[in-house]
Amino acid sequence: MGSMRVEHLFKAYGDRTVLDDISFEIAAPLKAGLVGRNGAGKTTLCRLLLGEIPADGGTLKLTGSVGYLPQQPADFGGTLAQFLEQDPAPRIPRAKLLQQAGLAERLLQSDFATLSGGEKTRAGLARLLAGEPEIMLLDEPTNHLDLQGIEWLAEWVGRFPGNVLVISHDRYFLDRVAGAIFDLEDGKIRRYSGNYSAYAAQKQLEREQADEAYQAYRQEKRRLEEAYRRKMEEANRITKKRVHRDGVVAKGPTDFYAGKSKKVARNAKAIEKRLEQLEPKARPKADVSLQLELDEKTAARSRILAEGRGLRKQYGTRAILDGVDLLLRRGGRVALTGANGTGKTTLLRLVAGELPADAGELRLAPSVRLGVIDQESKLLREENTILAEVGAVQPDRVAVRNLLACLLFRGDDVHKPIAVLSRGERVRVSLAKLILSGCNLLLLDEPTNHLDLASREAVEEALLDYPGTLLFVSHDRYFLNKLATEVWQLGEGKLRVFPGGFREYEAERNRPRPLDREERLLLEHKLARLAGELAGAAEGQREELEREYLEAAQELRRLKEFDRP
Numbered sequence: 001m002g003s004m005r006v007e008h009l010f011k012a013y014g015d016r017t018v019l020d021d022i023s024f025e026i027a028a029p030l031k032a033g034l035v036g037r038n039g040a041g042k043t044t045l046c047r048l049l050l051g052e053i054p055a056d057g058g059t060l061k062l063t064g065s066v067g068y069l070p071q072q073p074a075d076f077g078g079t080l081a082q083f084l085e086q087d088p089a090p091r092i093p094r095a096k097l098l099q100q101a102g103l104a105e106r107l108l109q110s111d112f113a114t115l116s117g118g119e120k121t122r123a124g125l126a127r128l129l130a131g132e133p134e135i136m137l138l139d140e141p142t143n144h145l146d147l148q149g150i151e152w153l154a155e156w157v158g159r160f161p162g163n164v165l166v167i168s169h170d171r172y173f174l175d176r177v178a179g180a181i182f183d184l185e186d187g188k189i190r191r192y193s194g195n196y197s198a199y200a201a202q203k204q205l206e207r208e209q210a211d212e213a214y215q216a217y218r219q220e221k222r223r224l225e226e227a228y229r230r231k232m233e234e235a236n237r238i239t240k241k242r243v244h245r246d247g248v249v250a251k252g253p254t255d256f257y258a259g260k261s262k263k264v265a266r267n268a269k270a271i272e273k274r275l276e277q278l279e280p281k282a283r284p285k286a287d288v289s290l291q292l293e294l295d296e297k298t299a300a301r302s303r304i305l306a307e308g309r310g311l312r313k314q315y316g317t318r319a320i321l322d323g324v325d326l327l328l329r330r331g332g333r334v335a336l337t338g339a340n341g342t343g344k345t346t347l348l349r350l351v352a353g354e355l356p357a358d359a360g361e362l363r364l365a366p367s368v369r370l371g372v373i374d375q376e377s378k379l380l381r382e383e384n385t386i387l388a389e390v391g392a393v394q395p396d397r398v399a400v401r402n403l404l405a406c407l408l409f410r411g412d413d414v415h416k417p418i419a420v421l422s423r424g425e426r427v428r429v430s431l432a433k434l435i436l437s438g439c440n441l442l443l444l445d446e447p448t449n450h451l452d453l454a455s456r457e458a459v460e461e462a463l464l465d466y467p468g469t470l471l472f473v474s475h476d477r478y479f480l481n482k483l484a485t486e487v488w489q490l491g492e493g494k495l496r497v498f499p500g501g502f503r504e505y506e507a508e509r510n511r512p513r514p515l516d517r518e519e520r521l522l523l524e525h526k527l528a529r530l531a532g533e534l535a536g537a538a539e540g541q542r543e544e545l546e547r548e549y550l551e552a553a554q555e556l557r558r559l560k561e562f563d564r565p
Contacts, residue, residue: 002064002134020187067133073120117144322493371439
């Protein structure tokens with residue numbers, strides 16, 4: 001069994017310390033998450049562990065082989081089969097690798113460049129497995145996976161017999177797989193036992209304790225300062241009483257005021273010493289609350305903001321949307337779900353007016369003021385600072401600074417130029433602009449992608465306070481659970497509406513149902529139809545048909561298992 005031991009590791013770039021005397025161990029076997037804000041040093045630590053860059057100090061002890069899955073799927077100019085055969089003499093048969101990675105054998109001769117992001121991630125895992133590593137480092141492995149893919153990966157990591165260190169901002173995934181969380185902050189690392197939820201609860205408790213300690217420190221400091229002030233005033237009064245009217249100071253062994261003055265001075269000195277010895281407590285970062293309102297001019301007056309009838313969108317011979325009806329009500333927070341390739345982004349673009357429907361009708365209410373995150377991120381002016389960019393849509397500087405603080409742009413951060421911002425920071429700036437510009441309908445496509453944990457939570461809170469209407473796509477279960485008041489599910493070209501939150505939707509979707517004869521016949525007929533279509537399908541059509549076939553087969557298998565006596 002492989003293990004990893006880091007002792008007093010130090011790494012700096014110029015005068016910026018990234019890792020400052022960090023120590024930790026992974027053994028026994030352990031599935032651990034590595035979390036921290038973007039720029040905290042997670043990728044640097046990963047590169048050190050892989051031996052890609054040298055440390056400036058400390059030691060790293062590795063036993064056993066290490067496998068690495070990078071954040072971005074690899075670029076490769078050949079077929080999937082050639083990608084898997086790059087490593088010499090794999091010890092696991094290729095068929096078994098494909099099965100373990102959840103890849104269809106027919107993909108072997110596909111150009112690697114044409115695979116989806118999720119398929120490339122699975123291919124990377126298959127290649128990683130070929131080397132039979134004892135330790136795995138996974139960098140944001142859920143980025144290109146849909147909800148079903150994330151579920152599959154969680155089970156896959158759980159079955160892996162060795163140690164795993166995974167960099168991830170997916171809270172659900174960390175809840176599923178992690179037995180410990182390593183938190184990297186301000187160059188230091190700290191281990192928390194348990195999954196993400198346990199870590200988050202402990203961090204919240206620490207914040208509360210830090211706030212209590214700071215308040216107690218402030219109270220004691222004020223008390224001592226006041227006591228010192230009073231003693232000094234008393235000493236001054238005594239000194240004045242020692243002086244005669246003619247300005248001559250009273251002398252002699254019986255001088256009452258001299259003794260009292262010395263005593264008061266000693267007390268003041270003792271208080272001053274206690275003040276000096278009082279251990280300072282750092283002021284915790286204050287939470288900023290939002291109170292967002294749409295004024296009468298920008299609030300949507302219609303009860304129905306968008307209505308679609310019989311919407312159809314086709315790419316080649318494939319109808320990705322086929323007779324879709326939709327009704328978007330004012331004030332709703334609607335989650336648009338479905339497997340990759342089912343048309344979620346296409347439907348968002350139809351509502352945004354970026355794509356025309358091939359058939360059907362889509363109408364927006366006249367009072368709708370539409371905002372699209374993807375669109376807005378591309379329109380940010382590179383030469384502007386954050387404050388100037390957001391301030392251009394809202395003259396109230398207090399409102400601008402307040403919202404930016406809620407989105408984690410505090411202090412001098414607001415003076416950063418747009419040109420130097422990361423993708424995640426650009427998303428937050430775009431969201432601030434849209435909220436403050438008076439948009440009453442926001443369309444969001446994966447708004448938490450490229451955001452670290454703190455930023456995801458900040459965006460969630462801002463959107464919870466947003467008084468308008470949301471239609472969004474996300475594979476972040478925490479985000480879905482927190483925001484969604486209605487769920488739209490896309491599949492097989494159709495839209496199914498669930499009037500409730502995401503937890504209720506999943507509970508209903510996963511509820512076992514008795515298998516009746518009609519449902520069984522329908523599924524078996526569907527499988528036969530799809531098998532026939534697959535036999536004569538062109539290469540570009542096979543992926544979606546195979547996905548439909550697999551989903552139908554899994555549903556039939558699940559229902560048959562439930563139906564057994």
